[in-house]
Amino acid sequence: MRIGIKARKVAKNLSLHALFILICFVVLIPIIYALAISFSAKTNLTGGIFAVTDFTFDNYIHIFTELDFGTWFANSLILSLSTVLVTVIPSTFAAYAFASMKFRGKTAILMVLLILNAFPQVLTMTAIFALFRNAHLLNTRIGLILVYAGSNTIFAFFNLKGYFASLPSSIEEAARIDGANRPQTLFRIVLPLARPSIIVTSILVFINCWNEYLFASTFTTGEELYTLASGLYALQSNNLARNWPQFAAASLFVSLPVLVVFFSMQRFMVSGLTAGGVKE
Amino acid sequence: MSLAKNNASKKRFDGTAYLYIAVVLLLVAVIVVFPIGYTVYISTTNMNLYHWYDFDFIGFSNYIRAFAQTNGEFLRSLGLTLLWTIANMVLIIFVSLVLAVLLNIKGFKGKNIYKTLLMFPWAVPSYVSILLWRIGIFNGEFGLFGDISRFFGGDSFFILQSYWGAFFASLMVNVWLSYPFTMSMMDGALQSIDQSLYEAAKLDGSGFWRTTFAISLPEIAPIVAPSLLMTAFMQFKQFDVVYLLTLQKGAQTGAGLQTIITYVHTTAFESNNYGLSSAISTIIFMLIALLFSRFAYREAKGRGK
Numbered sequence: 001m002r003i004g005i006k007a008r009k010v011a012k013n014l015s016l017h018a019l020f021i022l023i024c025f026v027v028l029i030p031i032i033y034a035l036a037i038s039f040s041a042k043t044n045l046t047g048g049i050f051a052v053t054d055f056t057f058d059n060y061i062h063i064f065t066e067l068d069f070g071t072w073f074a075n076s077l078i079l080s081l082s083t084v085l086v087t088v089i090p091s092t093f094a095a096y097a098f099a100s101m102k103f104r105g106k107t108a109i110l111m112v113l114l115i116l117n118a119f120p121q122v123l124t125m126t127a128i129f130a131l132f133r134n135a136h137l138l139n140t141r142i143g144l145i146l147v148y149a150g151s152n153t154i155f156a157f158f159n160l161k162g163y164f165a166s167l168p169s170s171i172e173e174a175a176r177i178d179g180a181n182r183p184q185t186l187f188r189i190v191l192p193l194a195r196p197s198i199i200v201t202s203i204l205v206f207i208n209c210w211n212e213y214l215f216a217s218t219f220t221t222g223e224e225l226y227t228l229a230s231g232l233y234a235l236q237s238n239n240l241a242r243n244w245p246q247f248a249a250a251s252l253f254v255s256l257p258v259l260v261v262f263f264s265m266q267r268f269m270v271s272g273l274t275a276g277g278v279k280e
Numbered sequence: 281m282s283l284a285k286n287n288a289s290k291k292r293f294d295g296t297a298y299l300y301i302a303v304v305l306l307l308v309a310v311i312v313v314f315p316i317g318y319t320v321y322i323s324t325t326n327m328n329l330y331h332w333y334d335f336d337f338i339g340f341s342n343y344i345r346a347f348a349q350t351n352g353e354f355l356r357s358l359g360l361t362l363l364w365t366i367a368n369m370v371l372i373i374f375v376s377l378v379l380a381v382l383l384n385i386k387g388f389k390g391k392n393i394y395k396t397l398l399m400f401p402w403a404v405p406s407y408v409s410i411l412l413w414r415i416g417i418f419n420g421e422f423g424l425f426g427d428i429s430r431f432f433g434g435d436s437f438f439i440l441q442s443y444w445g446a447f448f449a450s451l452m453v454n455v456w457l458s459y460p461f462t463m464s465m466m467d468g469a470l471q472s473i474d475q476s477l478y479e480a481a482k483l484d485g486s487g488f489w490r491t492t493f494a495i496s497l498p499e500i501a502p503i504v505a506p507s508l509l510m511t512a513f514m515q516f517k518q519f520d521v522v523y524l525l526t527l528q529k530g531a532q533t534g535a536g537l538q539t540i541i542t543y544v545h546t547t548a549f550e551s552n553n554y555g556l557s558s559a560i561s562t563i564i565f566m567l568i569a570l571l572f573s574r575f576a577y578r579e580a581k582g583r584g585k
Contacts, residue, residue, distance in 0.1 A: 009387060016385060020394040023379070027456070028400060033416045033424060054432060090303035097300035103293050109305070110580035115572050116312050120517040120541060123561040124315040126548045127322060131315065150311035157304055182296065211405040214520075218549070229407060236411055237528055244415055244422060249409045262403035263396065 019065060031252075033102060038249035059249035066252070073222060079216075079227060080209040083148040084202045091156040098157075099164035100172060110145040114122065117154045121147075122214065139220050147215045152205045157206065165198035169188070200268045207258060228254045259264055303441050316565065317353055323559035329552035342559035354560060357543040361516060364451070364539055368515040371455045373508065379459070380466035381492055386478075393466065402460035410524040413453045414440070418525070438533070444527045446535035454521045458511065465507050469500035540564060 025032075039224045041054035045231075063069050099107065128147060129138070137143035167190065216230035226234065232254055236247050285535045323342050327335040342528045364481070379398065383391045401409060420426045420438035429437035439445040456466045473496065497554045527542055529550070536545065548557035 012385075013387065013389060014389050016382070017390070020391075024394055024397040027398060029424070030412045030416055030456075034412045037416065062439070078347075086307075090307060094301040094304035097297040101294045101297040101300070103295065103297035106578045107577075109301070111573070111576045113308070114576035114579055115569055116308065116316075117563060118513065118568050118572050118576075119312075119316065120519070122519050122541060123544055123564060124319050126554045126557055126561075127315040127543070129316040130322065130327070130554070131318060134565060146311050149307055150315075152310070153304060153307050174356075185557065211407060213407045229405070233407065233411075236415065237531060247415065248412070251412055255404050255408050258405050259403050263399075266396070266399065 004204050009114060028110055034248040036278060038252055040245045048159070059246045060253065062246055067235070068223065068226070073227045075225060076227040076229070078211050079144055079148065080206045082145045083209045084205050086145060086149045086151045086204050087156045087205055088198065091153060093158055095157055095160035095164050096190060098161050100169065113154050113157065116156065121151045124139050125218065129219070139222060139225060141225065143219055144216060147219070148209045148212065152208055156201050156205055156258070158193070158195060159201045163194060167193055200265060203261060203265060207261065210258060245259055319558045319561050322554055323562045325553040327554050335555070338555070342555045343563070345556055345571055346559050346563065352549060353538065354543065354573070357538040357540045360538065361540045365512060365515045367451055368454055369512050371451065372458050372511065375459045376462035379463050380470055381496065383467055384470045398463065399460045401456050406457055406520055409457065410453060410521055414525050418449055429564060438535040440526050441535055443535050443537055446533065446537040450525055452539065453525065454518060457521070458498065458515070462508070462511055464547050465504050466500055469503040470496060472503070473499045518544070
């Protein structure tokens with residue numbers, strides 16, 4: 001009897017494993033397929049995956065020899081880091097004020113920010129394009145940083161505010177009773193406590209900018225301003241897309257740092273996004 | 281300082297708060313609100329390729345055109361967006377729920393490795409995976425669909441060239457991109473259910489299906505409802521999937537599939553009709569503001585406390 005139950009448990013576990021191996025395989029087909037193709041020696045595959053016969057690392061080497069990957073990488077880094085600085089620092093102060101200060105117009109401002117957060121930025125692309133053209137901000141890094149700050153400031157603000165609101169107010173009250181003024185409380189007590197959420201928010205904003213291709217490819221035309229995202233996008237929309245193994249290699253290579261960051265902070269992703277609102 | 285006095289001082293308005301929020305409000309005003317205002321302004325002009333700088337005020341003509349003179353394209357894209365949102369939500373909820381319930385079957389060892397593998401579609405930058413789908417899977421010449429078709433003796437198969445083919449392909453990719461978030465929400469919610477409920481059900485002799493429908497689902501519904509609402513809104517404003525699969529500049533597949541957001545983009549950046557495009561943007565803004573204001577008001581009041 002006891003052995004029967006145990007055998008049934010093992011059988012149940014085995015069938016679940018079999019089922020999930022199948023599910024994961026089906027789900028990962030696009031990625032597995034790209035991985036297989038990226039090691040193919042043929043440049044123009046008409047036979048698809050069945051034509052992969054020669055194994056080679058050439059496609060990965062070509063990324064660096066034929067494309068300006070170093071410049072693209074540097075551009076992505078400059079844009080993403082600048083946007084994090086421009087959005088997260090002001091958002092931290094604002095989030096603190098909304099979480100623990102009382103002032104006139106608070107509900108109204110919050111309501112406006114929530115509605116603005118729901119507006120897709122792509123709908124104002126024409127207006128931003130026209131404004132930037134007049135202000136000579138097209139084809140500049142500052143222009144793109146402004147666009148990214150626009151889509152990420154409210155996101156960062158709500159993300160941080162959710163966290164500040166969850167800190168017990170007794171900690172702050174204790175500091176105030178001890179005679180600390182507002183800025184002292186903020187810098188010595190609240191910010192050190194909020195450090196994890198500031199880091200998570202910064203990483204989320206960083207990834208948002210790192211993955212943005214549409215504004216980056218519409219608002220810049222020179223190859224010297226390409227980011228990894230807009231460069232890769234241009235790579236497949238130009239005739240180079242015919243070289244699908246090389247595109248597959250570049251795609252996977254670009255994704256690698258994002259994958260590492262994502263999985264190292266996987267447990268924060270869900271909570272971070274439900275607090276912040278919308279994934280860009 | 282007495283506690284009473286401390287409480288009293290907490291009630292007072294603090295003017296320095298405006299200093300703390302000033303930079304954020306300035307950023308939002310300049311790079312979010314101003315472009316929205318400018319969009320509304322462009323919508324009343326005839327700005328297009330021939331009138332980039334010397335455009336004139338033409339009143340509400342663009343709004344009338346949106347409804348009356350686009351061969352119904354605007355209204356059709358609005359209808360498609362509705363269908364798109366509903367179809368996506370049904371599939372996303374179904375797929376996520378099945379996976380989350382399976383992952384949480386009692387005594388299933390090693391579920392974490394599968395959970396991590398199933399998160400990949402979320403972790404890979406979405407523009408990368410959409411392009412991999414387009415070139416690797418859907419391309420009729422050297423994609424997987426073409427291979428399979430030829431393997432069975434058929435011709436090269438271009439699913440992205442027909443309207444409904446493109447719709448189902450986009451739906452498939454979008455569900456693939458979206459289920460990991462919903463699945464992990466539901467997984468978290470399932471784990472938060474009080475275990476004693478399951479023990480009681482087991483004593484009553486309830487099986488897997490009965491327990492799932494009588495306990496698991498009713499328990500997680502209120503927990504995941506807000507994030508499902510958010511997910512639904514994300515499908516409504518989804519742009520990348522349809523755009524990258526079928527509408528890329530210079531690589532349109534001719535499917536003619538347009539959601540309301542891609543329609544705005546095509547009108548502006550393909551047809552160069554900035555006035556009309558801005559009018560449609562403005563209509564969508566008003567729709568969102570209308571639908572969201574009640575929700576935003578409740579949220580703001582609740583969060584403001």
